[in-house]
Amino acid sequence: MQDRPTADELLEAIEEFLRDRSKKEPDRLLRFQFLVASNSLAILRREWENEEQALEAEWAGLGALLGTAGRPGSLRALRQAVLERNSLLCQRIGEGAFDGEAAEARLLAHLLEATENKVRIATPAALQ
Secondary structure, eight states: OOOSSOHHHHHHHHHHHHHHHHHHOOSHHHHHHHHHHHHHHHHHHHHHHHHHHHHHHHHHHHHHHHOOOOOOSSHHHHHHHHHHHHHHHHHHHHTTTTOSHHHHHHHHHHHHHHHHHHHHHHOGGGGO
16 A cells, blocks of 8 residues: 555546646647546546445345345455346346335335445436
8 A cells, every 4th residue: 555645646636637627728629538537537536435335235235136145255256246136136127026016116226226326426416
């Protein structure tokens, strides 16, 4: 682990630099590209800060819908396992496993929470 600047501080500095350049750039295309780069770094930073918590919540929600499974040991393995369980969820939805009001309500609550967590990383202002 490095001392200072931290990875988060570096990302924030680059993000601010690009955002500042986007405000001062006279060329529309370059201004847009600076802004896209700045926004992309902001998304990466929020994902880095919040991804594990969001994956944990999604893993728990998938467990409630599909049956519990042992949590993978690493973040990378958890990310892959969530993708695999989401594929299984899609398959079960297609098979009609969530037909009926009670099952559908559980499914929709999970999907809403997972979607809000994704929006919280991609565009947090959209939740307000």
